[in-house]
Every structure is written in structure tokens, then in C-alpha cells.
Amino acid sequence: MTIGREKPHPVSTTENPFPVGFRWGAATAAYQIEGAVDADGRGPSIWDTFSHTRGAIADGSTGDIACDHYNRFRDDVRLMAELGLTAYRFSIAWPRVQPTGRGAPNPAGLDFYRRLVDELLGHGIEPWPTLYHWDLPQPLEHDGGWPERDTAQRFADYAAHVHHALGDRVDRWTTLNEPWCSAFLGYGSGEHAPGRRDPIAAVRSAHHLMLAHGLACQAIREANPSAEVGTTVNLYAVSPATTSPADADAARRIDGLANRIFLDPLLRGRYPADVLDDISVATGLDHIHPDDLVTIAAPLAHLGVNYYSRYVVARSHHDGPLPLSHGAWPGADDIQFAEPHGPTTDMGWAIDPAGLTETLVRLHRDYPAVPLYVTENGAAFDDIVGPDGRVDDPQRARYIEQHLGACLDAISHGAPVRGYFVWSLLDNFEWAHGYSQRFGLVHVDYTTQRRTPKTSAHWYADVIRRHRLSP
Ligand code: FCB
Numbered sequence: 244m245t246i247g248r249e250k251p252h253p254v255s256t257t258e259n260p261f262p263v264g265f266r267w268g269a270a271t272a273a274y275q276i277e278g279a280v281d282a283d284g285r286g287p288s289i290w291d292t293f294s295h296t297r298g299a300i301a302d303g304s305t306g307d308i309a310c311d312h313y314n315r316f317r318d319d320v321r322l323m324a325e326l327g328l329t330a331y332r333f334s335i336a337w338p339r340v341q342p343t344g345r346g347a348p349n350p351a352g353l354d355f356y357r358r359l360v361d362e363l364l365g366h367g368i369e370p371w372p373t374l375y376h377w378d379l380p381q382p383l384e385h386d387g388g389w390p391e392r393d394t395a396q397r398f399a400d401y402a403a404h405v406h407h408a409l410g411d412r413v414d415r416w417t418t419l420n421e422p423w424c425s426a427f428l429g430y431g432s433g434e435h436a437p438g439r440r441d442p443i444a445a446v447r448s449a450h451h452l453m454l455a456h457g458l459a460c461q462a463i464r465e466a467n468p469s470a471e472v473g474t475t476v477n478l479y480a481v482s483p484a485t486t487s488p489a490d491a492d493a494a495r496r497i498d499g500l501a502n503r504i505f506l507d508p509l510l511r512g513r514y515p516a517d518v519l520d521d522i523s524v525a526t527g528l529d530h531i532h533p534d535d536l537v538t539i540a541a542p543l544a545h546l547g548v549n550y551y552s553r554y555v556v557a558r559s560h561h562d563g564p565l566p567l568s569h570g571a572w573p574g575a576d577d578i579q580f581a582e583p584h585g586p587t588t589d590m591g592w593a594i595d596p597a598g599l600t601e602t603l604v605r606l607h608r609d610y611p612a613v614p615l616y617v618t619e620n621g622a623a624f625d626d627i628v629g630p631d632g633r634v635d636d637p638q639r640a641r642y643i644e645q646h647l648g649a650c651l652d653a654i655s656h657g658a659p660v661r662g663y664f665v666w667s668l669l670d671n672f673e674w675a676h677g678y679s680q681r682f683g684l685v686h687v688d689y690t691t692q693r694r695t696p697k698t699s700a701h702w703y704a705d706v707i708r709r710h711r712l713s714p
Contacts, residue, residue, distance in 0.1 A: 254647040254706060262654065266369065266662025267707040269323065269684060270332035270619050272376035272420065274306045275671040277336065279313035283351035286342025288378035289388070289429075293436030294672075302677035309672045311692050316359050318694070322685060323668065324366040326700060327707040331368050332618055332664045333359070334376035334420065341401055344380030348404040356405070360412050370413050371618075371664075373475065374402050374459065376420040377429070377436065384437050389425060389448035392530065399458035406463045406470070414471055417547055417618070418459045421477040422452035422505055432570035434675050442573035446526045450535070453508050457538035464541075475547030475618045476505045478606075480598030484557035484581050493556045493578045496521055500572055501554070510610040512540035525574040545661070546606070547618030550646070551590075553598035555581040588622040589680055594642060596649040603653035603660055614661050620646045621666035623673070623680040626697060634686045639699040647706070665703065669694070 274290045294305035312319055323331055337344065339352030360370045375398065383394055402418065419425070428435035431445030460472045481498040483490035499518035507515045513536055519528060559579040569576055583593030603615060622642040626634050643665060650660045670683035678689055684700035687693070 254644050254651065260651050260654075261710055262661065264661070265710070266330040266371075266616065266664070267710070268328055268330035268332055268371065268662060268664035269326070269668035270371075270664040270666050271312070271668050271671065272334045272373070273336035273339075274309070274376070274378045275667075275673070276310040276312040276669055278306065278308040278311045280307050282313060283339070283355065284342055284349045285336065285352060286338040286344075287381040288336070288338045289381055289384045289436035290378050290674075292381055292384075293438050296438065299436075299438060300675055300677045302679050304672065304677035306672045308689075310669050310687050310689075312669070313355065315692065317362055319669070320359070320362045320366055320368070322694060322696065323363075323368055326684070326696070326704045327711065328368055329707070329711070330371050330662065330664070331363055331668070332371040332373065332417070334373040334378075335405055336378050337375065337398075337401055338378060338380040340405055341380060344383035345397055345400070348408070353405070353408040356409060357412075360409060364412060369415070371415055371417065372405075372409070372413055373417040373420050374398075374405060375418065375425075375455075377425055379437075388430070388437060388439075388444075389451050390430060390441075390444040391447075392451055392454070395451045395455035395458055398455035399462045402459035403462040403466065406466055410463075410467055410470065415544065416463055416470060416472045417545075418456040418472065418474045419452055420475050420547075421549055422449060422456070422474075423477055423501060425452055427500075427571040427573075431573060434571070440570050442570065443526045445571075446522055446528075446573055447530045449504060450531055453505065453539045454535050456509075457535070457541055460541045461538065471544035472541075473543045473545035473547060473613075474509065475549060476502075476509075477549040477551070477619075478502050478506075478602045479550075480553040480595065480601045482553060482555050484555050484579075487558075489558035490556065493558050493575075496575055497554055497556045497572065497578060500575060506606070506610060508536055508539045509543065509546070510540070510613065512536050521574050543613050545614045545616055547616050548602060548606070549619035549666070550599045550602055550617060551620065552583075552592040553595040555583075555593075557581060588642070589625055590623050590676075592622075594622070594645070596645040599646055599649040600652040600656075603650065603658040604656045607653070607656065607658035612659065614659050616662040616664070617646070617650060617660065618664050619666040620663065621682050623682050626670075626681050626686055628686065628688075628695070632695065634695055634697040636697045636699045639684075639697065640702040643699065643703060644706075 363370045426448035430439045433440040483494040503515045667682045670681040670687040673680040686695040
């Protein structure tokens with residue numbers, strides 16, 4: 244099937260241009276789908292607290308029930324098998340494993356993930372757990388949260404517990420999901436849990452998340468030197484709005500704060516000097532200890548890239564009040580983000596597949612070699628259930644097709660792209676947007692919990708089937 248194109252896209256033809264062993268996946272995160280927030284000894288996380296705070300979530304909803312995946316995971320794995328997924332990226336809820344964020348693990352919490360992993364393996368689907376997709380145990384936030392160095396050590400202990408429980412059946416580990424969001428939306432703009440608005444806390448958090456990643460790599464590799472451990476960052480293509488030197492500098496700064504602030508320590512073992520200069524004005528940097536960078540730059544088995552859109556930025560020319568989101572960019576109050584000109588998703592994010600190619604090729608060109616996986620990519624659209632019960636979403640299939648095409652373009656430029664995970668398997672709790680944004684391949688009726696694969700799910704299953712069958 245070809246979506247909205249005259250000529251067949253290489254993604255939709257019978258030839259297989261993807262490398263052997265390419266992972267065809269979909270992704271979710273614990274708090275967005277599991278529900279069952281009080282089950283089997285789970286403790287509260289910062290997202291439980293935040294979502295129950297008046298005004299924090301656009302539609303006033305919480306993740307208390309979400310997709311009830313905790314109770315329905317076997318059905319959901321069956322859906323994945325029907326789609327033909329070869330890998331499933333999910334996250335483990337820290338507060339299920341350590342309800343207070345420290346101390347002995349909760350066996351019932353670990354058992355849930357054992358059952359899930361066994362179910363996946365039983366269906367021939369490779370489990371890709373992420374250890375941290377934003378649900379910090381609330382007691383650790385009470386003790387200071389990510390701005391405190393000790394939280395990184397707590398994370399390494401937690402990682403060791405999970406690895407001890409699941410290391411016999413999971414080969415590939417991802418430490419963090421999108422440290423930018425944890426640090427800068429959680430502690431800078433306050434749009435995400437724990438909802439703090441403190442640029443210094445945000446900058447400290449970014450470093451402690453990196454340190455947490457490095458310490459967790461160490462902890463896992465101490466237990467199993469051949470464990471494959473990587474991490475996932477959200478990257479953006481960044482362009483200046485005009486050719487003016489001021490806009491070029493704005494693009495350099497936003498690229499620094501969004502991308503290089505994580506890529507350089509992970510892959511080069513140092514922070515970019517220009518970014519340190521840009522943020523030190525606002526913060527001071529005594530939380531970065533000299534040996535930390537060695538820990539952070541431990542070799543990565545893979546780098547996960549979450550890609551959604553491009554930023555077009557300009558030096559601001561007006562002095563009006565700044566939008567809340569500016570708190571997410573410490574020291575960049577004089578930079579404006581342009582409204583997208585072209586098509587957007589329901590999130591208002593510009594649809595820009597070329598930005599994905601650019602991002603992957605840039606990683607290949609500018610950084611030491613590391614296997615790359617697109618661990619999230621997808622689109623929210625206002626899906627409607629038709630009178631016949633079907634959900635027809637050609638625009639989502641088209642979005643995925645374009646971005647798979649962007650991966651192929653990157654591969655043809657030499658970028659080692661080894662897999663692609665659609666965000667998301669299911670419609671789910673989209674953080675501060677609540678249930679108002681639907682990203683799923685599979686529609687979820689939140690009243691009945693009925694799952695309906697959308698047209699895009701059938702299309703994706705078809706693409707996977709053809710690529711897996713062809714030599
Ligand atoms: C990413 C998050 C994921 C989801 C998508 C839309 O930033 O990792 O949980 O919210 O955006």
C-alpha cells in the first residue's frame with residue numbers, strides 16, 4: 244500500500260532496502276499505559292503527584308487507569324504479535340520495583356515485568372526495556388530529586404536490581420528516556436513533573452541524569468560485562484529563521500541546549516565549551532565533578548534517537564512576556580521559536596522527515612560510531628471511530644512512511660540505523676496533554692478499554708511482513 248504518493252515509496256515496495264536484522268518496533272512508557280497505580284505495592288511517583296495537582300494536566304486527567312495495561316498486557320502482547328513487531332520498547336516503573344526509590348526491591352513489582360518479558364519472548368518479540376521514563380519515586384523528589392547528586396546513585400542501585408531480576412532474559416538495556424524532558428520540562432518550565440521552575444535545578448538535573456546513566460551502565464556491566472547498554476535522547480533538527488548572524492547564533496545555542504548538551508558528554512566525554520559558556524552565566528557549574536565525564540562516556544551499545552520535529556529559531560525582536568516553555572531553555576530568553584509554516588500534527592509539531600535524516604547523518608558524521616535506533620517517532624491526530632467501528636488514519640501511516648523513508652536516506656549516507664520504533668503502540672496518557680492527544684497505532688476507548696488497530700496499524704504490519712519476508 245502506498246499512502247498519498249504517486250510513485251511507490253521505497254518503504255512500500257517489495258524490495259528490502261533495510262539492513263539485515265533491522266528491528267521493527269513500537270514503543271510505550273509505564274506511566275502512560277499501565278494504570279494500576281496502587282497494585283502490588285507500587286509507590287507513588289512524581290507523575291502521580293503532578294497529575295493529581297489541579298491545573299497541571301490539560302484535561303484534568305491522571306494515569307491512574309490509563310490503558311489498564313498492567314491487567315491487559317497479555318492481550319496487548321497478542322496485538323503486537325499480530326502486527327508482526329520484532330521488538331517492543333517499554334519502560335519499567337521505578338516505583339513498582341522500589342516503592343520509596345531505595346532499599347530492597349519489591350518482588351511483586353519485578354514479577355510483573357518478568358511476566359511481560361516472558362510473554363514477549365513467547366511471541367518471538369525482543370524486549371527493549373527502558374529503566375527510566377520519567378516516573379521518579381516521589382520520596383526521592385522529596386529528598387531533592389534530580390538536582391541532587393545522590394539521585395544518580397539511587398538510580399544505579401535500582402538498575403542493578405532490575406538487571407539482577409531480568410538479566411537472564413533481557414539482552415538490551417536502555418537507561419534513560421529523553422533526559423532533556425526530565426531536566427528542562429520537569430525542573431525548568433514546570434510543564435512536566437515535578438513541576439518546578441528553576442533553571443539552576445534544571446541544569447543540575449541534566450548533569451545528574453547523565454551521571455545516573457553512566458553509573459547504571461557500570462552497575463549493569465559489573466554484573467554482566469557483555470550486557471548491551473545504551474540510552475535514548477530526544478534530538479531536533481535546528482535551523483535559523485534567517486541568514487542573519489544573530490539567528491545563526493540562536494540556532495547554535497538551541498542546538499547546544501537540546502542536542503549537544505547530551506551527545507557530547509555521552510559520545511565525546513566532555514561538555515561542549517560553548518554550551519557551558521551559555522549556561523554558566525545563569526548557574527555556576529560546581530555540580531560537575533572532574534571524573535564524572537569518564538563515567539558518563541562509557542561505551543554505548545546503542546544510541547536511541549527520539550525524533551519528532553525541527554526547531555526554527557530566531558533572535559527575539561520583541562520584549563513581550565515570554566511563553567512558559569521558555570523556562571525550558573536556561574539563558575535563552577532572547578530566542579524565539581518560529582511557528583511552523585507547513586503541515587503539523589495535532590501537537591502543533593511541524594512534520595519534517597528531512598530533519599530526521601539530517602539528525603541521523605549528523606550523528607554519523609560528527610560523532611564516534613555507535614549503532615543508531617529511532618526509538619520514538621510518530622504523530623498525534625484526532626482519530627475518529629467510524630460508524631463501522633474502524634479508525635481510518637491515513638495521515639499517520641503517511642507520517643510513518645515518510646520517516647521510514649528518512650531513515651533509508653540516512654542509511655544511504657552511511658548512518659548505521661538499525662531499527663525503528665513507532666510512538667506509540669497504543670493511544671495513551673500524553674503527559675501534560677492527558678488523553679487529548681492520540682499517538683497510537685491502536686485506538687483505545689478509555690471507557691471500555693477496547694483496542695482497535697487503526698488503518699496505520701494494518702499498514703505498518705504490511706510493511707513489516709514484506710520486509711521480513713524478502714531476503
Ligand atoms: C516523547 C516521550 C513520549 C511521548 C512522545 C509523544 O517526548 O518520550 O513519552 O510523550 O514524546
